[in-house]
Amino acid sequence: MWWRPRAGRLMPRLDIVACLWLALVGTLSGSQSLYACPFCSAQGVTLSKEVEQATFVVHGKLINARLLNVQDGTGTTDLVIETIIKPHEYLKDKKILTLPRYVPTGGQDDVRFIVFFDVFMGRLDPFRGIPVKDKALVEYLQKAHALKDAKQPERLKLFFDYLEHPDPEINTDAYKEFGNTSLEDVVQWIRSTDRDHVRKKLTQWLRSNETPALRYGFYAFLLGLCGHKEDATVLHDLLKQRERDLVSGLDGVLTGLTLLRPEEGLQAIDHILSNEKEDFTRRYAALRAVRFLWDNPPPGVQREALLVSVTKLLRQGDIADLAIEDLRKWKRWEFAESIFGLYAQPSHNVPIIQRAILRYAISCAQQAQGKVGQLAQTFLAQRRKEDPKRVQDVEELLKFDEQLSKPAGAGL
Structure with missing residues (x-):
C-alpha cells in the first residue's frame, strides 16, 4: 500500500424507543453525543470519503x-x-x-x-x-460511492451488513462510518431499516467469540435500540463472561441492557459502582454509561436513580474526582456538605481530588442559593486562608474550561 496526504484537504416497543430517542436527540444541539455515535471507538476519514x-x-x-x-x-x-x-x-x-x-x-x-x-x-x-x-473491496467502494448523495441513515443500511465482513479493510471502514455518524442519524436508520434483520445479526455477533472486543459495546447499544426485552439475556451473558475482555465495551453493554430492561440495567450499573474492589476500568465504564443515560434518559430511567449510584463513588479515593466533576456539571448542589467533608480525609488528600472538590465548591458558591451557597462560600474562605494560590489556580482553570465549553460564536 502507498499513501500520500494531499495538501489542503481534510481528511411493537421498537417504534416507541426509536421515536423517543429521535425526539430526544433533536433537542441535543449542545451535546457532544449528537456529533458522533456513542460507544463506537472508530472515527476518521473513511474510504468512501x-x-x-x-x-x-x-x-x-x-x-x-x-x-x-x-x-x-x-x-x-x-x-x-x-x-x-x-x-x-x-x-x-x-x-x-x-x-x-x-x-x-x-x-x-x-x-x-x-x-x-x-x-x-x-x-x-x-x-x-x-x-x-x-473484488470484494472494489464492490464495496462502488456500492458506497453509488450512495454518495444519499442521507446517512440510508447509507448505514449498506455499511451495517459489512461490519463483520471477513476483509478487515472493509469491516473496519464500515465500522468507521458508524463512528462518524450522529446519534440522530443512527436512530433514523433504526427506524427505517429491517430491524429484525439488524437484531438477528447483532445477537449473533454478540454471542460470537470472534467479534472484536472493541465492538461489543457498540453492538450492545444498537441492540438496546432495536431489540426485544428477551434479548437482554445476551447482554447478561456478556456481563458474566469476564474472559471476553469486555472492559472496552462495558459502557455500551450496560446502556443497551438499560434500554431493554431499565431496572436490570440500573441494578447492573449500581452493582459495579458500589463495589470499590471492582477494577477501576469497570467502574469507570459504568460511570460512562451513567453519563450517557443522564444526558439521554430513556423510558423507565429516572435521574435520581442514577444519582444514587454515582454518589457511591464519592468515598472511593481512586475515582471520586470523576464523580464530583459530574455532580458539578449536573449542578447537584445538595451533595455539597458530603463533598466538602471529603477534603480533609486521608483517602482523598491528593491534588486531583482536592481540585475537583474546589471546582465543585466554586461553581456551587456562584450558582447555589440559600444555605448551600453559603456553605460553599464558607468552605472556599477556609481554603483561601490555607492555600490561596491553589484556589486561585483552580478558579482560573475553571474559567478557561467554561470558555472552551461555550458553543461556537458565543461571547467571551
Missing part, C-alpha cells in the same frame, strides 16, 4: 515497473484498468495509465491495486494504492 475527494479511482493490474533512478527510487509503472470505481472524463478511451511511480509487485500476478488519483494541470497524481486479491 477518500473516493469522494479523489478525482477518480480505478482498480487494475500493475505491470512494467521501470526504475529510472536508482538513487532516489523514482520510475514509472503501468496500470491496466479493469474496473472504474469513480469515473472521470480523463479516463475516456483509456485502458492503461502510466503512473509516475516505481511500484514493483514482485511477480505476484494475482495482486491487483485500487488506486486513488488526483489530476493537476493535466498530470496524474496517484496518492494512494491498496493491494487486493479479489
Whole structure:
C-alpha cells in the first residue's frame, strides 16, 4: 500500500424507543453525543470519503515497473484498468495509465491495486494504492460511492451488513462510518431499516467469540435500540463472561441492557459502582454509561436513580474526582456538605481530588442559593486562608474550561 496526504484537504416497543430517542436527540444541539455515535471507538476519514475527494479511482493490474533512478527510487509503472470505481472524463478511451511511480509487485500476478488519483494541470497524481486479491473491496467502494448523495441513515443500511465482513479493510471502514455518524442519524436508520434483520445479526455477533472486543459495546447499544426485552439475556451473558475482555465495551453493554430492561440495567450499573474492589476500568465504564443515560434518559430511567449510584463513588479515593466533576456539571448542589467533608480525609488528600472538590465548591458558591451557597462560600474562605494560590489556580482553570465549553460564536 502507498499513501500520500494531499495538501489542503481534510481528511411493537421498537417504534416507541426509536421515536423517543429521535425526539430526544433533536433537542441535543449542545451535546457532544449528537456529533458522533456513542460507544463506537472508530472515527476518521473513511474510504468512501477518500473516493469522494479523489478525482477518480480505478482498480487494475500493475505491470512494467521501470526504475529510472536508482538513487532516489523514482520510475514509472503501468496500470491496466479493469474496473472504474469513480469515473472521470480523463479516463475516456483509456485502458492503461502510466503512473509516475516505481511500484514493483514482485511477480505476484494475482495482486491487483485500487488506486486513488488526483489530476493537476493535466498530470496524474496517484496518492494512494491498496493491494487486493479479489473484488470484494472494489464492490464495496462502488456500492458506497453509488450512495454518495444519499442521507446517512440510508447509507448505514449498506455499511451495517459489512461490519463483520471477513476483509478487515472493509469491516473496519464500515465500522468507521458508524463512528462518524450522529446519534440522530443512527436512530433514523433504526427506524427505517429491517430491524429484525439488524437484531438477528447483532445477537449473533454478540454471542460470537470472534467479534472484536472493541465492538461489543457498540453492538450492545444498537441492540438496546432495536431489540426485544428477551434479548437482554445476551447482554447478561456478556456481563458474566469476564474472559471476553469486555472492559472496552462495558459502557455500551450496560446502556443497551438499560434500554431493554431499565431496572436490570440500573441494578447492573449500581452493582459495579458500589463495589470499590471492582477494577477501576469497570467502574469507570459504568460511570460512562451513567453519563450517557443522564444526558439521554430513556423510558423507565429516572435521574435520581442514577444519582444514587454515582454518589457511591464519592468515598472511593481512586475515582471520586470523576464523580464530583459530574455532580458539578449536573449542578447537584445538595451533595455539597458530603463533598466538602471529603477534603480533609486521608483517602482523598491528593491534588486531583482536592481540585475537583474546589471546582465543585466554586461553581456551587456562584450558582447555589440559600444555605448551600453559603456553605460553599464558607468552605472556599477556609481554603483561601490555607492555600490561596491553589484556589486561585483552580478558579482560573475553571474559567478557561467554561470558555472552551461555550458553543461556537458565543461571547467571551
